[in-house]
Amino acid sequence: MAEPLTIYGDPGSGNCLKVKWVAAHLGLPATWRDVDVPGGGTRTPEFLALNPAGRVPIVVFPDGEVLSESNAIIVYLAEGSALVPGTPFDRARMLQWMFWEQYSHEPYIAVRRYQLHFLKRSPDALDPKLAERGADALRLMEATLARTAFMAGPTLTLADVALVAYTRMAHEGGFDLADYPAVRAWIGRVEAGLGIGPYGALA
Amino acid sequence: MAEPLTIYGDPGSGNCLKVKWVAAHLGLPATWRDVDVPGGGTRTPEFLALNPAGRVPIVVFPDGEVLSESNAIIVYLAEGSALVPGTPFDRARMLQWMFWEQYSHEPYIAVRRYQLHFLKRSPDALDPKLAERGADALRLMEATLARTAFMAGPTLTLADVALVAYTRMAHEGGFDLADYPAVRAWIGRVEAGLGIGPYGALA
Numbered sequence: 001m002a003e004p005l006t007i008y009g010d011p012g013s014g015n016c017l018k019v020k021w022v023a024a025h026l027g028l029p030a031t032w033r034d035v036d037v038p039g040g041g042t043r044t045p046e047f048l049a050l051n052p053a054g055r056v057p058i059v060v061f062p063d064g065e066v067l068s069e070s071n072a073i074i075v076y077l078a079e080g081s082a083l084v085p086g087t088p089f090d091r092a093r094m095l096q097w098m099f100w101e102q103y104s105h106e107p108y109i110a111v112r113r114y115q116l117h118f119l120k121r122s123p124d125a126l127d128p129k130l131a132e133r134g135a136d137a138l139r140l141m142e143a144t145l146a147r148t149a150f151m152a153g154p155t156l157t158l159a160d161v162a163l164v165a166y167t168r169m170a171h172e173g174g175f176d177l178a179d180y181p182a183v184r185a186w187i188g189r190v191e192a193g194l195g196i197g198p199y200g201a202l203a
Numbered sequence: 204m205a206e207p208l209t210i211y212g213d214p215g216s217g218n219c220l221k222v223k224w225v226a227a228h229l230g231l232p233a234t235w236r237d238v239d240v241p242g243g244g245t246r247t248p249e250f251l252a253l254n255p256a257g258r259v260p261i262v263v264f265p266d267g268e269v270l271s272e273s274n275a276i277i278v279y280l281a282e283g284s285a286l287v288p289g290t291p292f293d294r295a296r297m298l299q300w301m302f303w304e305q306y307s308h309e310p311y312i313a314v315r316r317y318q319l320h321f322l323k324r325s326p327d328a329l330d331p332k333l334a335e336r337g338a339d340a341l342r343l344m345e346a347t348l349a350r351t352a353f354m355a356g357p358t359l360t361l362a363d364v365a366l367v368a369y370t371r372m373a374h375e376g377g378f379d380l381a382d383y384p385a386v387r388a389w390i391g392r393v394e395a396g397l398g399i400g401p402y403g404a405l406a
Contacts, residue, residue, distance in 0.1 A: 053343055
């Protein structure tokens with residue numbers, strides 16, 4: 001992979017930042033192209049030709065192949081690195097948390113943040129399930145991180161990359177991370193391990 | 204893996220059937236334990252001790268380790284088999300569709316089916332997004348299957364296992380598969396490849 005990848009993403013999207021962080025952490029040459037999602041950037045004919053699902057992030061490889069779904073992309077990029085455990089069961093535990101992130105965490109924590117922070121909706125106008133299930137997700141992370149340093153075990157893996165993306169922004173979705181001290185400490189460990197600054201500094 | 208796995212699942216859940224099918228297809232000895240989800244079977248102290256996320260399916264291995272998330276489980280079970288492509292990019296394409304299934308297909312097609320078929324809600328009482336986004340998912344599958352025999356390429360992979368689980372039940376969610384002829388033909392190919400009967404026969 002000496003030729004650069006092209007990452008199409010929205011810099012406000014945690015899903016897109018996952019891909020940017022992993023490429024940078026692994027030293028993969030990558031070009032970032034901004035896609036303005038709220039402005040319709042995933043609905044243009046040019047973008048839909050690259051990803052008919054109309055979602056970011058995508059990665060376009062030098063041979064023209066396109067891959068979508070943030071977690072599938074980062075598994076592909078990081079295969080063989082320390083971010084992916086070497087033993088089959090530890091890999092499975094990593095994937096377990098990555099699927100859980102997309103099904104039981106992102107649809108509540110990222111969606112509530114989007115509605116509050118970007119769409120400027122009033123908290124009273126939101127579906128109460130977003131707060132309830134987001135808190136369920138944070139509680140499960142807190143219990144997990146009370147036992148191990150990282151989500152899938154003792155070392156930093158892609159499970160942490162996937163889950164930190166929106167957890168570190170959760171306050172923008174109205175979740176108070178002061179209630180989750182193990183999660184807060186873990187966010188710092190993951191940011192340090194990935195070599196990214198704390199949220200609020202430039203991502 | 205000579206000692207049997209224990210699969211905890213609800214036989215009405217496509218997510219649980221994925222695990223049962225893959226274990227059977229690979230000839231892995233497995234014991235099935237029914238969990239009655241609508242009856243609260245995932246909320247008992249015993250079940251929550253196995254999976255604090257309170258969801259089925261889970262697999263308990265002979266050493267006592269527990270794995271959750273249907274798609275993570277089937278990747279672990281099928282690694283090294285013909286259901287998982289051998290080349291890294293083809294594996295990535297498979298995972299792409301498996302993440303897409305959990306984020307952009309199951310939350311609409313399976314959820315609408317659950318509300319209509321099990322909860323017996325009236326179609327008028329449902330969130331219209333369920334029908335809209337479910338149809339979006341079926342359209343993208345139809346376009347994909349007009350070009351290749353299976354979702355991730357020319358051979359049957361776990362992407363097909365993951366996606367067939369609720370697609371073959373989509374009519375119970377009010378989706379008319381007559382509008383998606385390539386999807387219908389693919390369902391037959393996947394059922395034949397997995398050695399399971401058509402839906403409606405015992406799963």
